[in-house]
Amino acid sequence: MMWRNIVSNFLTLLIVLMVVLGGVVTWAKRQYDGPGPLMAGMCLRVEPGAKFRDISETLKEKGAISSAYIFRAGADYDKKAGKLKVGSYLIAPGASMAGIVDQITAGGPSSCGTELNYRIGVNGQQMILRALDPAVGDYVETAKFDPKLEPAPAGFAEQVAQSDVRLRVTLAEGVTSWQVVEALKSADFLTGEVAKLPPEGSLSPDSYEMKRGAKRADLIAEMTERQKAVLAESWAARAPGLPYKTPEEALVMASLVEKETGVAAERARVASVFVNRLAQGMRLQTDPAVIYGVTKGQGVLGRGLRQSELRRETPYNTYVIDGLPPGPICNPGTQAIRAALNPDSTKFLYFVADGTGGHAFAETITEHNRNVARWREIEKTQKQGASDGN
Structure with missing residues (x-):
């Protein structure tokens, strides 16, 4: 009888322990899986x-x-x-x-953690270091400088040396191939040289995730492949009746559109002006192309065009030559390429700045001259305001 009681008590205790253990496991699983x-x-x-x-x-x-x-x-x-x-x-x-x-x-x-974005723009380049503030879930800028003109701020090298820093190169629309290659020389996290200057227009303005020690030449190759893909896709979806015989000619037009306006909504309208001019046998008369003929894409002109430069015959002086210049004048972005291949349907033949960052468009020279006169007044007022501010 005693042994029967001992066995019964042991079994009862075992059951209790199993129930308790099961409860603990269930509780631990809730702790593990729950908020x-x-x-x-x-x-x-x-x-x-x-x-x-x-x-x-x-x-x-x-x-x-x-x-x-x-x-x-x-x-x-x-x-x-x-x-x-x-x-x-x-x-x-x-x-x-x-x-x-x-x-x-x-x-x-x-x-x-930290992200380093090396942004290559038309007017210069910037190293932009940002760190994520986990409390708000957004990045906070901790450093920004032009590596060609300024020394790195204190602590920058130590932050960038962390193994988990994300590295990125961002190419802005409208930069030239020369600007890209020159800027990449200052990207210390990249290695190797670019043996040959890429053809103008062949690089896709985009953001590129990089690994430390990646080769500059490999980055150029990736930019080139992306631009080829964008151009091929846009060419396949082009509007009928365009004055381009090849995708390369469309790329030239896209580069003109890119340099003429920074307003995304205007790109297809600007393209329509150039297409209409070509259709009527008019010269394109676009200043950015003339500037490219002066600078060869090596930097920014930094001043207005002189009358002698507007009269000088170069392959890129669209005031002198007929049709398109012989090649792109920058690396156009996807939107400019699409605009060149699907321009708006308009009768516009002229455009001029309107003082808001955009342009005023006109179908006739009379209307255009009024827009130009209005722009001259805006320029005069802006210069007077700047003078008064001094």
Whole structure:
């Protein structure tokens, strides 16, 4: 009888322990899968050689998880504890332990930390360093400078040296190939040389994700391939009856459109003016092409055109030559290429600045002359205002 009681009590205790253990496991799973205690976003950096235990303790200290032990146990159970990936991760408020484990073991581009964007523009270049503020989920600019004209600010080199910094090169619409190649020489995170200047117009203005140590020549090749793809796609979808025999001629037109207006909504209208002029046998008379003939695309003219330059016969002086110039005058963006191949249907033959950053368009020379006179008055007022301000 005594042994029967002992066995009965043992079985009862075992059942109780199993129920308790089951409850603990259920509770731990809810802790692992449920919303976490993090109140504001945070950046978690996983350094090379980091251990899962260290990461779990950091997360516990920063209030992102309720238990470092449950975090590790859950990762072990999911067979992810040995798959930690180097990077910087934006941990969202309320993120579950399971979600955080998925983040830091999946890898991929860093979602937090610092980004260096080397922007190459028409009037210069800028290194722009930004760091993500996890509290607001947005980037905050920490440094901006022209590497050709200014020294890097204090601490810049140390920040950029971090292994998880995202590197990007952004090419603005309208830059010339010479400007691109010259600017890339100042990108210290790239290597190698560009042996040959790429043909004008052949580079696609876009943003390019880079790896530290990537070759400049490989970047140029990627820019070239993207531009080829854009031009081929746009050429295939072109409007009928255009005055271009080849995609290359369309690229020349796109470069003129790109340099004539910075207003996206005007590109197809500007293209229509040039198409209408070609259809009527008129000269294009576009100043940016004349400027390219003077500078050869090597920098910005920095002044107005002289009358002697407007009269000088060069392959790019569209006041003198008929038709299109022999090649592009810059690297046009996708929108300019599409505008050149699908211009608006208008009767406009003229346009001039209107003082707002855009242009006033006209069908007749009489109307155009009125627009020019209006622009001259605006210029006069602007100069008078600047003089009074001094």
